Amino acid sequence: MRSSELLARPVRLPRHWAGIAMIILLSGCSTMQPPKPWEKGQLAKPEMQFDADPTDARLADHIYTSKEAGSGGRGVGGGGCGCN
Amino acid sequence: MMRRAALAVAFALAANAAFAAGIGDPAPAFALRDAHGDTLSLERLRGQVVYVDFWASWCGPCRRSFPWMNELQRRYGDRGLTIVAINVDKNAADAARFLERNPAMFAVAYDQAGVTPLAYSVRDMPSSYLIDSRGKVVEVEHGFHDERKGPLEQRIQALLAAR
Numbered sequence: 668m669r670s671s672e673l674l675a676r677p678v679r680l681p682r683h684w685a686g687i688a689m690i691i692l693l694s695g696c697s698t699m700q701p702p703k704p705w706e707k708g709q710l711a712k713p714e715m716q717f718d719a720d721p722t723d724a725r726l727a728d729h730i731y732t733s734k735e736a737g738s739g740g741r742g743v744g745g746g747g748c749g750c751n
Numbered sequence: 752m753m754r755r756a757a758l759a760v761a762f763a764l765a766a767n768a769a770f771a772a773g774i775g776d777p778a779p780a781f782a783l784r785d786a787h788g789d790t791l792s793l794e795r796l797r798g799q800v801v802y803v804d805f806w807a808s809w810c811g812p813c814r815r816s817f818p819w820m821n822e823l824q825r826r827y828g829d830r831g832l833t834i835v836a837i838n839v840d841k842n843a844a845d846a847a848r849f850l851e852r853n854p855a856m857f858a859v860a861y862d863q864a865g866v867t868p869l870a871y872s873v874r875d876m877p878s879s880y881l882i883d884s885r886g887k888v889v890e891v892e893h894g895f896h897d898e899r900k901g902p903l904e905q906r907i908q909a910l911l912a913a914r
Contacts, residue, residue, distance in 0.1 A: 704876050705839040705868040711809035 772871040774891060778803070778882045779870035783837065783860035791860045793886070796833050800910045801882040804836045805868050808849035810876040812895040817853040819900060823907065824857040830911050831884070837862050839876075881906060884914045 709715065718724035772779055782792035793801065804820065806813035824834045834857035840846040841863055871880060874893055881890035890906055892899060
């Protein structure tokens with residue numbers, strides 16, 4: 668057998684190997700743990716906020732409100748009094 | 752096979768149970784380094800009423816809790832109350848900067864590895880545990896709330912009286 672033939676031959680693995688490999692690969696995801704409450708120092712930094720600059724956020728909100736003819740929808744709603 | 756799996760589950764549950772500091776449980780022991788490099792251990796505070804507080808420099812309510820804890824330590828320190836504020840910052844310089852702005856008149860200990868908050872199953876920052884003179888957790892505080900100051904102080908007074 669020539670070496671080129673050897674290379675061209677498909678590698679035959681039992682079919683369930685793919686499944687096993689998948690399980691091993693996916694089990695890596697299960698080791699992901701959310702940070703504990705006392706480990707959130709990095710997340711608490713100002714630059715980690717969605718709206719790092721309050722002035723900028725307020726302007727963006729104002730423009731969004733006037734363009735979309737609707738207000739709210741950013742952040743959590745109020746106490747249910749129906750006012751904005 | 753089944754039996755081994757059941758055993759593993761039982762062990763996992765037992766380990767979980769050991770990692771809780773609820774009301775009525777014995778307070779998990781700790782021995783941590785304090786600001787002077789000495790070891791501060793809960794064991795040695797047996798007989799005292801201990802208020803263990805977990806704080807970090809990045810935690811807003813922690814900042815508000817410091818003046819109150821200073822006041823408590825000043826008022827009840829010589830009557831048998833010890834406040835131990837455990838810092839959980841990863842970076843010691845952050846804690847030092849915080850303490851410059853918010854001086855602490857009580858014991859501060861450092862746990863960068865986060866072993867103690869895990870043992871106490873801290874759920875919020877800050878969290879505080881009031882421990883009686885026999886080393887039992889009698890009160891668990893999640894966060895710092897102004898309306899809890901009064902009831903907590905009363906509880907401390909009662910514990911000091913019963914000591």
